[in-house]
Amino acid sequence: MTKQGRESRMVEAGNQKNVLHLPALEIRQGPNRRLYTFAVDGKQVPSFAAVSRVRRDSQQQLHGYQRPEVLAHVAAIRRYVESAESPMLPNAIVVAFDDRVRFVPADAAVVGPGYVRSGTLLVPVSDDWEDADKPGFIVDGQQRCAAIRDAGVEAFPICVTAFITADQADHRSQFILVNSTKPLPKGLIHELLPAASGPLPNQLRVRQLPATVLERLNFDERSPLRHMIQTPTNPAGVIKDNSMLRMLENSISDGVLYRFRGSDSALPNIGLMVTVLNDFWTAVRDVFGEDAWGKPPRKSRLMHGAGIISMGYLMDAIADTNGSGEDVPDTQGFAAGLKIVKDYCRWTEGTWDLGDGIPRRWNDIQNTPRDIQRITDFLVSTYSSKQGKRHDRSSRLF
Amino acid sequence: MKFFFPDSQDQVDPTFDFLTEERDPFRVRQRDDLYAHEVLKPPPFNGLLVSKAIVDGTAGSSTGKYTGPQRHRLYRQGARQFFRLNNGSTPLKIMGDCGAFSYVGEENPPYSVEEVVSFYEGCGFDYGISVDHVIFQYEPKIVHTDDAAAEWVRRQEITLDLASDFWRRCSASDVHFIPLGVAQGWSPESYAHAVKELQRIGYRRIALGGMVPLKTNEILACLQRIDDVRESDTELHLLGISRCEQIRTFADHGVTSFDSTSPFRQAFKDDRDNYYAPDRTYVALRVPQVDGNAKLKARIRSGEIGQGQAMLLERSALARLRQFDKDEVGVDAALEALAEYSAVWDRKADRTSQYRDTLESRPWRACDCTICASVGIEVIIFRGAERNKRRGFHNLHVFGQRVRRQLGEDDRD
Numbered sequence: 001m002t003k004q005g006r007e008s009r010m011v012e013a014g015n016q017k018n019v020l021h022l023p024a025l026e027i028r029q030g031p032n033r034r035l036y037t038f039a040v041d042g043k044q045v046p047s048f049a050a051v052s053r054v055r056r057d058s059q060q061q062l063h064g065y066q067r068p069e070v071l072a073h074v075a076a077i078r079r080y081v082e083s084a085e086s087p088m089l090p091n092a093i094v095v096a097f098d099d100r101v102r103f104v105p106a107d108a109a110v111v112g113p114g115y116v117r118s119g120t121l122l123v124p125v126s127d128d129w130e131d132a133d134k135p136g137f138i139v140d141g142q143q144r145c146a147a148i149r150d151a152g153v154e155a156f157p158i159c160v161t162a163f164i165t166a167d168q169a170d171h172r173s174q175f176i177l178v179n180s181t182k183p184l185p186k187g188l189i190h191e192l193l194p195a196a197s198g199p200l201p202n203q204l205r206v207r208q209l210p211a212t213v214l215e216r217l218n219f220d221e222r223s224p225l226r227h228m229i230q231t232p233t234n235p236a237g238v239i240k241d242n243s244m245l246r247m248l249e250n251s252i253s254d255g256v257l258y259r260f261r262g263s264d265s266a267l268p269n270i271g272l273m274v275t276v277l278n279d280f281w282t283a284v285r286d287v288f289g290e291d292a293w294g295k296p297p298r299k300s301r302l303m304h305g306a307g308i309i310s311m312g313y314l315m316d317a318i319a320d321t322n323g324s325g326e327d328v329p330d331t332q333g334f335a336a337g338l339k340i341v342k343d344y345c346r347w348t349e350g351t352w353d354l355g356d357g358i359p360r361r362w363n364d365i366q367n368t369p370r371d372i373q374r375i376t377d378f379l380v381s382t383y384s385s386k387q388g389k390r391h392d393r394s395s396r397l398f
Numbered sequence: 399m400k401f402f403f404p405d406s407q408d409q410v411d412p413t414f415d416f417l418t419e420e421r422d423p424f425r426v427r428q429r430d431d432l433y434a435h436e437v438l439k440p441p442p443f444n445g446l447l448v449s450k451a452i453v454d455g456t457a458g459s460s461t462g463k464y465t466g467p468q469r470h471r472l473y474r475q476g477a478r479q480f481f482r483l484n485n486g487s488t489p490l491k492i493m494g495d496c497g498a499f500s501y502v503g504e505e506n507p508p509y510s511v512e513e514v515v516s517f518y519e520g521c522g523f524d525y526g527i528s529v530d531h532v533i534f535q536y537e538p539k540i541v542h543t544d545d546a547a548a549e550w551v552r553r554q555e556i557t558l559d560l561a562s563d564f565w566r567r568c569s570a571s572d573v574h575f576i577p578l579g580v581a582q583g584w585s586p587e588s589y590a591h592a593v594k595e596l597q598r599i600g601y602r603r604i605a606l607g608g609m610v611p612l613k614t615n616e617i618l619a620c621l622q623r624i625d626d627v628r629e630s631d632t633e634l635h636l637l638g639i640s641r642c643e644q645i646r647t648f649a650d651h652g653v654t655s656f657d658s659t660s661p662f663r664q665a666f667k668d669d670r671d672n673y674y675a676p677d678r679t680y681v682a683l684r685v686p687q688v689d690g691n692a693k694l695k696a697r698i699r700s701g702e703i704g705q706g707q708a709m710l711l712e713r714s715a716l717a718r719l720r721q722f723d724k725d726e727v728g729v730d731a732a733l734e735a736l737a738e739y740s741a742v743w744d745r746k747a748d749r750t751s752q753y754r755d756t757l758e759s760r761p762w763r764a765c766d767c768t769i770c771a772s773v774g775i776e777v778i779i780f781r782g783a784e785r786n787k788r789r790g791f792h793n794l795h796v797f798g799q800r801v802r803r804q805l806g807e808d809d810r811d
Contacts, residue, residue: 055701068698068705071689075420202423253426254467261426313470320474373466380470384520 020048024121026103028114035163036103036121037092042148042156047125049095049136051145052171065172066138069146076201077147081156085198092159093141094178096171100124100135101164121162136162139171140178187241190214191231209261209268210248214241216274217281223274224282228294228303238296243305243367247312248277255316256328276328280315283334292347298363302347305367310376314341317380321387340386341379354378399649399805400444402493402657403794404638405481406452407463409433410791414784416776428468434791435486437768442791442798445490445524446481447657450517451497456508476522493657494518494575495527495637498607502532506556511563515573523575525603527635528564530557530580533608536616538585550584557582557607558595565599578603578635586623594627605635614641621651628652642797645804661797662790666780670752673778673789674796675761681752682780682789683736685715686743690782694743703742711739716779722757723775729757767795 024038052064081087105119124135138145148156165171193204194212218229218237229244230237251257256276260269285293288302297304302311318337322329329337346352346362353359354374365371409431413422425431435441453469455462464472472480483490494517501508507529518526531553540547561579568577579596581604583589589606596604606624609617617639624634633654640658641648648656664671665682672682688694688708697703718735721727736753762770762777769792770777777789 053701053704064701068695079420206423250467253429254465254471258426258429313467316470317474369466376466376470380473381516381520384473 018125020044020121020123020125022121022123023118024103025116025118026105027116033163034103035161037159037161038121039157040160042145042158043154044125045093045095045138045145045158045160046149047127047129048123048134049138049145050131050134051142052137052168065168065175066142070143073143074146074150077144078151081147081151082153089144089156089158092161093144094139094174095136095160095162096139096174097123097136097162097164098166099164101162103164137171139174185232188232190241190245191233207245209270210245210252212270213248213257213273213277214244216270217244217277220274220278223278224285238294238303239308240297240305243308246305247309250309251312251316255312256319259325259328272326276315276319279329279331280318280334282331283338284311286331287335287338287342288345288347295348297367300348301362301365302345304365306365306372306375307347309372310379313376314338314379314383317383321384337383337387341382344378344382352378399645399653399801400491400655401442401798401801402445402447402491402655403434403443403662404447404449404657404659406659408662408787408790410437410784410787416773416785419782427465433482433485434794435490436482437791438795438798439487439768440798441486441488441490442794443490444655445492446477446483447493447495448477448481448521448523449495449497449500450509450514451500453521454517456501473520478522480521491524492521493525493527493578494521494523495605496529498530498532502534507531507560511560511567515564515567515571518575519571519573525578526568526573526575527578527605527637528557528561528580530560530582530607533582533584534611535584536612538587538616538619540585542588542591547584547588550588554582554588554592558592558599561596561601562599565601569600576603577601578605580605580607580637581624582607583620584608586620589620590623590627593624593632597627597629597632602629602631603633603635605637607637609636610638614644617641618644618647618651621648621653625651640797642800642804645801649805661793665790665793666786672780673756673761674793675759675764676796676799680756680759680761680778681749682778683719683753683756684744684749684780685712685719685736685739686781688712691743697742708739708742711735711742715739719775719779723760729754732757765792765796767792769795 020040022038022040024036027035027037029035051066053066053068054062054064056062077089081089101124102122103119104122105117126133144158148158163174189204190207190211193200193208194215196208200208214229217223217225218227218231218234220226225239225244227234228237229239229241231241248257252261252273257273260272260276262268284302292300292302292307294300295303297307301307314337315334318334319328321337322333344353349362351359351361352365352375355378360374365375407428409428411421411425411431413425413430415421422430435443452463453472454464462469477492478484481490481492483492496507496509496514498507509529511529514529515526533550533553535550537546542551557580564577565579568575579599579601581589581592581596583592593604606620609620612620617636621634628634632652634652636648636653636656638658639656640660661674664674664679666672670681671679673680686694688698688705694703694708698705698708715735715738718727718732722729722732733750733753737748737750740747740749756778762775765771769788773788776785777792779785780789
């Protein structure tokens with residue numbers, strides 16, 4: 001927990017009014033607003049600033065504004081702060097102070113813009129205060145503060161931006177303002193991931209591999225899918241980035257690409273993954289030809305989520321019947337497998353006969369889990385039964 | 399006597415760290431995880447029971463417990479490889495069924511015989527149970543001509559018709575698995591009737607369904623009546639029944655196998671019998687995650703309880719238990735920490751005396767299973783899937799020992 005014990009070094013013994021003297025800049029923002037910016041050890045923040053939790057009192061009056069800590073988020077930041085790779089939290093936390101906090105301008109007149117002056121911010125601190133007694137409230141950055149509080153590091157100085165006001169409604173509107181922005185679009189995050197380095201949150205680290213493979217498929221010279229996957233920087237692509245990512249993730253977790261995902265000691269072999277995918281999609285292009293290839297999903301369901309994802313499963317099925325380990329079919333091998341199901345496919349016209357007695361027009365196939373499963377089950381079971389290797393798994397028992 | 403464990407995607411993650419509660423982010427579910435038969439020696443069961451409802455879901459409602467990619471891999475590679483049946487110290491068998499409980503409320507079973515045969519065959523199972531429709535009631539005095547029995551008779555007929563179709567298709571397409579017919583009934587008489595019919599179709603392996611809610615003496619009454627019609631080479635399987643103490647008696651009535659999840663599920667579903675010891679059970683020590691307990695979370699969100707306070711109590715409860723396990727603090731200190739924390743998340747139950755019993759007995763120290771040996775007191779902490787499932791695995795280990803002891807079998811590897 002907090003290492004408040006260390007803070008006593010900062011203050012004079014016996015002095016009841018313990019005050020932090022923090023070098024700060026005062027910034028005038030319009031006629032009635034003054035902001036203060038300063039640095040402080042994140043471990044000290046709990047000694048002068050509290051988090052104002054939202055709740056209602058017995059009269060149903062609203063108090064506070066902050067939600068509880070998001071423990072998974074706090075843990076992710078904590079891991080980052082504790083990481084050896086010189087962590088950095090560049091954006092300032094925001095604190096609202098009451099009028100017990102004072103700014104004392106420096107004596108020397110410094111030549112500079114008129115809206116900023118340097119000085120010292122005097123912040124009273126105490127280890128004995130209840131949250132309600134503290135002069136500051138954290139308006140933005142509670143997860144970061146909690147992470148630094150919990151982190152196993154001696155100190156972690158951070159930037160703080162503060163304003164002084166006694167008005168809780170003011171805190172609340174600032175809190176809403178900083179927290180109502182829109183998160184980055186997923187597509188952009190995925191496009192940025194391959195070239196990002198350093199520690200990222202785990203769920204993004206896991207996405208980094210499929211995003212990197214996708215980038216290679218979309219931009220490598222030799223890729224049959226070159227410039228065909230729609231991303232923020234390649235808006236003309238016909239295949240949705242999400243469909244392709246899903247296909248890749250499926251195969252990385254349970255299909256042929258899993259063979260190259262590496263282990264504790266070995267990194268994923270992205271080169272081999274890309275080779276397999278290039279071979280497979282080249283075979284798809286060759287087997288299904290111009291009719292279905294490269295057209296927008298509304299004209300060809302092969303380029304649609306249902307087509308891309310079910311083809312991914314078929315890739316895994318063909319690969320698994322052709323050996324294991326690095327023994328993967330080449331373009332001809334994949335093409336031979338695809339030809340088995342070719343005549344049953346209705347990517348651009350006609351009606352699917354999925355064997356359940358319900359005919360489905362080619363353009364009735366939607367990008368829904370149910371339709372994807374239907375097409376996949378049909379393609380994979382057709383492939384398995386026609387290529388006739390199904391029954392050699394176990395010895396005859398009955 | 400063979401014990402089958404119904405699979406419900408229950409594995410443990412070997413990368414899980416009990417202190418930080420973190421795991422390797424790159425771990426792939428199921429592939430990097432371990433099944434009970436991979437962790438425990440000897441494997442606590444002779445085989446797995448895998449149901450179509452869990453793998454494929456039912457057409458209407460549920461989607462099953464398998465992800466699409468997992469499901470396809472199971473079909474591609476077959477059960478032996480998917481469940482790593484050869485990874486234990488002795489290889490396991492695999493039995494398939496439909497998961498009739500998942501559609502007990504429907505008018506008719508949602509699966510066709512053809513799809514079920516192709517499910518068993520596609521996955522490469524050793525045994526396959528015919529499509530059935532559960533009869534829940536037990537009314538020994540009601541005869542089949544009684545109006546009250548109409549729905550039960552209908553379900554029994556559906557089950558027998560499907561069994562007959564199933565037998566025909568299995569024989570015709572020359573399948574690789576051994577087919578089992580299902581007997582459903584509501585009385586000893588009606589069960590005997592179903593068994594007789596199934597034998598007439600040709601079955602020599604018969605599963606008895608719908609007996610989960612029955613009392614032990616009711617099950618025995620059915621088995622006794624079935625004895626009158628049972629051919630000497632007919633083998634019975636009890637669906638969903640554990641009743642360990644009766645195993646020898648069951649065996650005397652032709653039962654050669656059974657399946658049950660209860661040793662596993664009691665670890666985290668039961669109110670008190672959470673941890674098995676050879677001759678009794680113990681309550682597990684509840685220390686829920688602040689973030690994982692719905693009631694506590696709501697109280698924190700509303701501002702009624704301080705999150706920091708709750709976290710402090712949670713951590714101190716865990717810390718005290720670990721200190722207790724290292725003999726650094728006594729029972730009372732550990733109990734006090736548990737009580738202080740439970741005061742914020744569960745103000746109803748006072749489990750202090752049960753907890754004292756668990757702590758003072760320290761049953762995990764006496765246990766010889768790999769889980770207790772490697773994680774110590776963590777096994778008996780009721781908290782999160784990684785601990786709860788490990789306790790479930792431990793229970794399976796003890797249950798396996800009990801079964802072997804009942805049968806008078808040698809209990810060495």
